[in-house]
Amino acid sequence: MSETPFHAGLVAVIGRPNVGKSTLINAMVGYKVSIVSARPQTTRHRILGIDSSPDGQIVFVDTPGLHSDGKRAINRYMNRAARGALADVQLCVLVIEAGQWRDEDEAAWQVARDSGLPCVLVINKVDRIRDKGELLPFIATVTQEREFAEVFPVSAEKGVALDDLRRGLLRLLPASEPLYGEDEVTDRSERFLVAELIREQLMRQLGAELPYATTVMIERFADEERMLRISATIFVERDGQKAIVIGAGGSRMRSIGQAARLAIESQFERKVFLELWCKVREAWSDNENALRGFGYE
Structure with missing residues (x-):
C-alpha cells in the first residue's frame, strides 16, 4: 500500500482590512509572524508564514488588506503588495467576517476571481455569532453567485475548526516536496x-x-x-x-x-x-x- 503523498504549496490570504488574516496565519503557523491590533491596515508587508505538518506544508502569504484608499504612496504600495501576492501561488484564501459582506469584501473577491486561482472562503470570527443558525443562510447568500473550492467557518482567535481548514487546504495543494525546512516559520529576518x-x-x-x-x-x-x-x-x-x-x-x-x-x-x-x-x-x-x-x- 502506498503512503499518502506529501502536499505543499503557497496560499495567498487576502481580504479587506481587519477581518483577521494575520491572526489566522499566526494561529495556523503556531508562531507570531504577523503583528495584530484592533486597527485596520496593521499589516503593511507581504510576509510568509510556514505551517509544516506530517502530511504537508502550507506556505501562507500574509498580505495587507485590500482597501479603496489609494491617495498616499503607502496605500498604493499595500494594494500592490496584496495583489502581487497572487503571483506564483497555487491557491487563494479569501477571509471575511461572519455575518458581514461589505463592498470591500466584494472588491477582494473580484481580485481573487480574476486571478484564476482556486479560491477557498474562510468565514472568520464565527464565535461572535450568537445564533449559529444564522451562518447557513449567510453562507448561502455569499456563495450564491460566487464560486469557491471550499468554505470553512472558523475562529482564528479561539482556534475553532483550524484543523479542518488545514486538511482542506492540503487536499487542494499539489503533491510536492517541502518548500522550506520543517523548523522554518517565516521568510522574514x-x-x-x-x-x-x-x-x-x-x-x-x-x-x-x-x-x-x-x-x-x-x-x-x-x-x-x-x-x-x-x-x-x-x-x-x-x-x-x-x-x-x-x-x-x-x-x-x-x-x-x-x-x-x-x-x-x-x-x-x-x-x-x-x-x-x-x-x-x-x-x-x-x-x-x-x-x-x-x-x-
Missing part, C-alpha cells in the same frame, strides 16, 4: 520581526490616526550571549506627532518601549535591552524613495 513588534505597540497605544504616520527602523541588532541589544528609531511625519509619541516627560515612549521589550522577549525567549528614539521625516508615507529606504519593497 529577526530585525524585521523586531521592528514589527515595536510598530505593533504604536498601533495599540497611540490615537486613531497617528499610528499610520509612524514606521520603525532598526539601527542596531546585537545578539550577545545572553541578551539581544536593540536600538530602533520611530519615524513620524510632523513635530506635533513626535511630541505625542514621546509623551509628557517621555512617559508614552517608556510605555511603548516596555511593552515592545516584553513582546520581543516573549518572541525570542531572550532577555532584551531596547533603546528607542523618535525622529521626524516629513511626509515619508507619500514618498516612494522614503518608502524604499524604510524597506517597503
